[in-house]
Structure formats: C-alpha cells, structure tokens
Amino acid sequence: MTSATPAQEIHSLRERLNTWNYQYYVLDDPQVPDAEYDRCLRRLEEIEGAHPDLVTPDSPTQRVGAEPLPAFLPVRHALPMLSLENAFDASELEAFDARVRERLAAGDEDIQYACEPKLDGVAVSLLYRAGHFERAATRGDGTTGEDITSNVRTIRSVPLTLRGAGYPAVLEVRGEIYMPREGFESLNARAREQGEKLFVNPRNAAAGSLRQLDSRVTASRPLQMCCYGVGLVEDGDLPAAHADVLSCLQDWGLRINAESAVVTGVDGCHAYFDNMAARRNRLPYDIDGIVFKVNELALQQRLGFVSRAPRWAIARKFPAQEEMTRLLAVEFQVGRTGAITPVARLEPVFVGGVTVSNATLHNADEVARLDVRIGDTVIVRRAGDVIPQVVSVIAEQRPSEAKPVVFPQACPVCGSAVERAEGEAVLRCMGGIVCAAQRKAAIRHFASRRAMDIDGLGDKLVEQLVDAGLVTGVAEIYSLTREQLIALERMGEKSADNLLAALEASKSTTLPRFIYALGIREVGESTARNLARHFGSWEALSAASESQLLSVEDVGPVVADHLRQFFDSPSSLAAVESLRAVGVDWEDEQVRVSAQPLAGQTWVVTGKLESLTREEAKARLQSLGARVAGSVSANTNCLVAGPGAGTKLTRAQELDVPIMDEQELLQLLDEHAVSA
DNA sequence: CTACCTCGAGCTCA
DNA sequence: CTCGAGGTAG
Numbered sequence: 001m002t003s004a005t006p007a008q009e010i011h012s013l014r015e016r017l018n019t020w021n022y023q024y025y026v027l028d029d030p031q032v033p034d035a036e037y038d039r040c041l042r043r044l045e046e047i048e049g050a051h052p053d054l055v056t057p058d059s060p061t062q063r064v065g066a067e068p069l070p071a072f073l074p075v076r077h078a079l080p081m082l083s084l085e086n087a088f089d090a091s092e093l094e095a096f097d098a099r100v101r102e103r104l105a106a107g108d109e110d111i112q113y114a115c116e117p118k119l120d121g122v123a124v125s126l127l128y129r130a131g132h133f134e135r136a137a138t139r140g141d142g143t144t145g146e147d148i149t150s151n152v153r154t155i156r157s158v159p160l161t162l163r164g165a166g167y168p169a170v171l172e173v174r175g176e177i178y179m180p181r182e183g184f185e186s187l188n189a190r191a192r193e194q195g196e197k198l199f200v201n202p203r204n205a206a207a208g209s210l211r212q213l214d215s216r217v218t219a220s221r222p223l224q225m226c227c228y229g230v231g232l233v234e235d236g237d238l239p240a241a242h243a244d245v246l247s248c249l250q251d252w253g254l255r256i257n258a259e260s261a262v263v264t265g266v267d268g269c270h271a272y273f274d275n276m277a278a279r280r281n282r283l284p285y286d287i288d289g290i291v292f293k294v295n296e297l298a299l300q301q302r303l304g305f306v307s308r309a310p311r312w313a314i315a316r317k318f319p320a321q322e323e324m325t326r327l328l329a330v331e332f333q334v335g336r337t338g339a340i341t342p343v344a345r346l347e348p349v350f351v352g353g354v355t356v357s358n359a360t361l362h363n364a365d366e367v368a369r370l371d372v373r374i375g376d377t378v379i380v381r382r383a384g385d386v387i388p389q390v391v392s393v394i395a396e397q398r399p400s401e402a403k404p405v406v407f408p409q410a411c412p413v414c415g416s417a418v419e420r421a422e423g424e425a426v427l428r429c430m431g432g433i434v435c436a437a438q439r440k441a442a443i444r445h446f447a448s449r450r451a452m453d454i455d456g457l458g459d460k461l462v463e464q465l466v467d468a469g470l471v472t473g474v475a476e477i478y479s480l481t482r483e484q485l486i487a488l489e490r491m492g493e494k495s496a497d498n499l500l501a502a503l504e505a506s507k508s509t510t511l512p513r514f515i516y517a518l519g520i521r522e523v524g525e526s527t528a529r530n531l532a533r534h535f536g537s538w539e540a541l542s543a544a545s546e547s548q549l550l551s552v553e554d555v556g557p558v559v560a561d562h563l564r565q566f567f568d569s570p571s572s573l574a575a576v577e578s579l580r581a582v583g584v585d586w587e588d589e590q591v592r593v594s595a596q597p598l599a600g601q602t603w604v605v606t607g608k609l610e611s612l613t614r615e616e617a618k619a620r621l622q623s624l625g626a627r628v629a630g631s632v633s634a635n636t637n638c639l640v641a642g643p644g645a646g647t648k649l650t651r652a653q654e655l656d657v658p659i660m661d662e663q664e665l666l667q668l669l670d671e672h673a674v675s676a
Numbered sequence: 677c678t679a680c681c682t683c684g685a686g687c688t689c690a
Numbered sequence: 691c692t693c694g695a696g697g698t699a700g
Contacts, residue, residue: 071682072698120700121700122699122700123699123700138698138699139699139700140698140699146698199679199680200678200679200680201679203679203699203700204678204679204680204699204700205680207679207680207681207698207699207700208680208681210699211680211681211682211697211698211699212681213681213682288700353678353679354677354678354679355678355679356677356678357678358677358678359677360677382677382678386677386700387677388677388678449696449697455695455696456694456695456696457695458694458695458696459694459695460693460694460695461694461695489686490685490686490687490693490694491686492685492686492687494684494685495684495685495686495694498684498685677700678699678700679698679699679700680697680698680699681696681697681698682695682696682697682698683694683695683696683697684693684694684695685692685693685694686691686692686693686694687691687692687693688691688692689691
C-alpha cells in the first residue's frame, strides 16, 4: 500500500465517489461498474469508522439518514416561492405570449422561451453556502415552509458539495423532488410482498417519503431531485439567460431536466408541447404539463410579477384526465349558511392519480345544464390539483330506470322550508339554528383552529354531541360535563379531560377570532380583523350603524347587511351573551381607523427591500388606500425604489415621479401605524 | 377533493 | 391494533 495518511485517502475516495455519483445521477452517464462504486464506498466507511473525527456531514457515507426528528421546523423563505400561471390550451398560451410581447413592446419580434416538463412531485428549495448543502425546505404557503434537510440529504442526486468553482457564496436552488416511475413500481412491489399499504401514485409516494420524521426511511425511497431555477443568490454572478443558468447548475453538480430546451416564439412552444405530449407516457417520470419561461433574465426583470406569480412564465397543463363512471346517487348537503349543495356519489373511479367517489354538482342550474340522472354513466374529470367535476352525461347509455335529480322541497336534514333567493342559483334551508346540519357546521367552524381553536373537537365528536342533543348552540359546548363526555363513543377519561382543558383555554381569545368564530355570512378572517381594528370593541361593533360598517375596509353593502342582520337577531345576540356568561373573553383592540391617507393614489414598488418583501410593502401601501401598480406611468404618484431598481427607476426620473427609498417608506408606514 | 404522515388514546385480546 | 384529529401537499 502507499504511504497515504487516512485523511488523504478519505479525500481521494470522496473525490472519486462524488465524481462517479455526479456522472451517474446528474449526467445519467455511469462510468464505473456499481461494484467498483460500492467497493470504494465500503472502504471509505471503513476508514471513517476508524477515524470518526474525519467524518464530515457532506461525506458520501452520510446519506443513510439520521435519528428521527421530533418535528419539522418552520423555515422562512428569503424570496417567496411563487406559483405559476396555468394555460389549459393553445390559445391561452398564445395569449400569454401576446401579453409578454406587448409588455416588452417587442412588436413582431419572437421571444426566446426556455421549456421543460413540469414534474409531478414536491417543490423544494435547497440552500448552499460556500458550496455546502445547508438546508432544504418545502414550499409551504410560499412564504414559510418546513425544514426537510435531513430527508433531502439522503437523495443521491442532491450534491452535498457543489463541484468546481465559480458558484455564488450563497445559492438557493429551486426544483422538484419526485419519484421516477420505475422506483415507484419497485417500491410498491416490495410493499405488496410485505403486505403493506401501497402508494396510489408516484407523487404521493414522493410527498409521503419527504414527510418522514425518520430520514432513514426516506433514504430507502427512490427519490430524485431535478432543479429548474434559483432563488436567493449572494456574492456571485449567474449568466444572463435562464437556459445558461441551468447549465451552470449542472456544472455545479445539480441535476437538471434532460428535456430542457430553448425555442423561438410561441410556435416553438407549441411544437415543444406537442412533441412532449406525444412522448409523455414514455418518459421515466410523471409530468403534468410543460413550463415556458422567457429565457432572457433582463426581460424577466422587466416583466416582473403579478401578486403570486411571475409574468414571464406559464405552465401549459395537459388536458385533464377523464374517466367514465356511474352516478349512484345524489345527496344534498346542508352547509353552515344553509346552502343546500347536491353532491354526486359515484362508483369509485381512478382518474388523474386518485380515486374519485364524490363530486359536487354545485346547484340546480348545473344539474339542469348537465341533464344528469341517477343511474347515468357520466364523465368525470380531474385536472391536477383541481377539484373533480362531472363533465357530461353519456346520453346513449342512459338506462331506462334512470331517475331525475329532484331537489328537496324542504330541508333534507331538518325539514324547514327552503328558499331560492332572487337571482341566486343556490337553494337555502331557512331553518337556521333549528337545522342540525347548520348547527353542526356552526360548531365545527366555531371550534376550528383559526377561530376559537378548540383542540380535540373534531367532526365526529360534533356529530355525536349534536345527535345526542347535548349541544344545540355554540355556547352549550362550554357547559358539557366530564360525565357527559365519557359516555360518548371513543371518549375515555383522558380524552374528556383534554377536551375540557381545551375548552377552558379557548375562553381567553381575541376579538378578531371571536368575530370570525361567530360565522357571520361573508365575514371571514380578514374582514373580522378589519372590523375588530376599526371598532376596537364588541360593544362598538354591535352598535355600529350601516354607514359606519360601510366605512370599514373590505365591507360593502352585502357584508354590512349580513352584519346588521346578525346584530338585529335576538337569538344571535343571546348566543353572544351566553358565551360571555360562560367566560369567553378577550382584550379590546387598539382602534386603528383606516384613515386611508393614500386613497386615490397610485404607487409602484421596485428593487430589493431589506426589511420587508415587495409583497408586504405592497400590502401595507394598499392598507393606506394606495393602488399599487406594476409599472410607472405619468399617473404614478410615487415610486418606492430599493437597490437594484432598473428601468422603473429610470422611467420615474424621466417622468418626474417622486421617488422614495426604503427608509422613507418605513417612516411613512410608521407614521400611519401600519403594521400588518 | 384525495392522499399521506404523526400523534394520542381507546379498544381488544392474550 | 384501530380510530379520530390535526397537519401537509398538489
């Protein structure tokens, strides 16, 4: 043997393994037999075993998973993870291209588009600092996701160290974690042999694998990572076109999609789409569409964003998958507001990756439009994350005994009168609190997390409580006794005590939560918050006149009317009184009358802000009454410009539009006490 | 809307 | 072991 020190040998083994790994997982081009790879890996394990001090977290041996986590920690994204606009046919894609060219004043000139398949998996963000894999996070709500670092570390196509040089000191890579079909099949085959539960599709298998607290389980799952873009970049430069950014990522050791291509103009996009659509079933992974991005980053910057999506990218989805099945029955569900919704009970059918057995039929108009009868063969569609729908009826297959859908003359739950308001499509039960269905829904809403947050009071329990007649209104849930609870199904002493404790804890709440919990029609979380802020106390709110209500942000005549109806109803007020009587309490809010000093003005925000995102800045300006536009024009009243502002700043200067920096903006917001 | 993971606790049977 | 509740994802 040579005289290499253990450290030297470890180094050389890691280099070799990383290179082979790169060739295998990123380039799809294995250069050595698996046996050779395994031999080196075992040798590395052996030396590391003898010298534990030389083990580093980015060693190729560190992909076997670690001790289970107690929970996933929240991660705030430095730059929000946005979603994509969807196009469902060629014309919507053309409309997108037309908008892009118009905004860029490109005339007849064709735009270069970077195209690639949209993998059906889970979106993630990877953070590399000084070339070392530091953190992986899920998308979550776009702003805050979950830390899944230890799970992602086990995925071979995620490099633990970036290759070469020239990568930025801080590099956030965005991509999709998915399970190739082959891996999915073998995973399920193994599960079937062991008599375990099977995953229904590769996407759910990937999502489920990533949600394991024990990353050793994740390590045993055939997951892959494929990168499609970057997020935060600090101290470093990237090329000026998206496709070149992707090849850079590949050089740094990150896997990118082999089908990525750049095409010219919308015709190029159509051709790419048609080609992929034809080859879709032969791809080694599931895809649900094709993503098109304006290739030049400078153009992307000029296009900017609309609320939650970039204006320079779109996903053209494949046509929704459709299947035939039978309509077994139509049931009528009564919602919290009494709305009676017809729900189709279907012969279960596997469509678009899930088993569909229910679908809403919305209302009488929809039922009439479809002319659907019970017993009919119907076509059911499920497009991606869209709710399943009954598309049409196959009239030729209608059996003679097919029965028409008859809407109830009275509420199917309580027998009260039903009514269809003028100009409305929905049928409503007029029973209100008399109706058990509405009572159940009201209690579920009251107890829900964003309302009174009563832990342990779930659907089944509400069902039992109302059916047993133990509870008729929300206030009565606070008078339940331990004995009453223990008598219920699946309720032991421990569960009963937990629920009683949760009930007690919920009594101390906040005014916005309380208002929201009441379930007044059209009063959601944000309206409840506005009302609480505007009036400060329950007394002030309940005494408010129609015109006072109308002056609250987001409250129009319809909402004001619902509010007045609530406050004019003795039974509603009595319910509030009983809640207060059992001890439900809150602190009054600081009154923040929205003076709307910027009403009628148009503002624009550009560049990078330090202490808040552009979205937040926008929201706060809007709360002062400003309209926040995407581009600067002669009508713009003020431009808020952070560092890196481009053409918008130039244009504002040309047009003599006042310009403000972040400090001045913060000062302005502060003066008007705008916080959320 | 459906599917998945995790947890606590009740149920069941040895 | 099974159920219900609560959370996530697309």
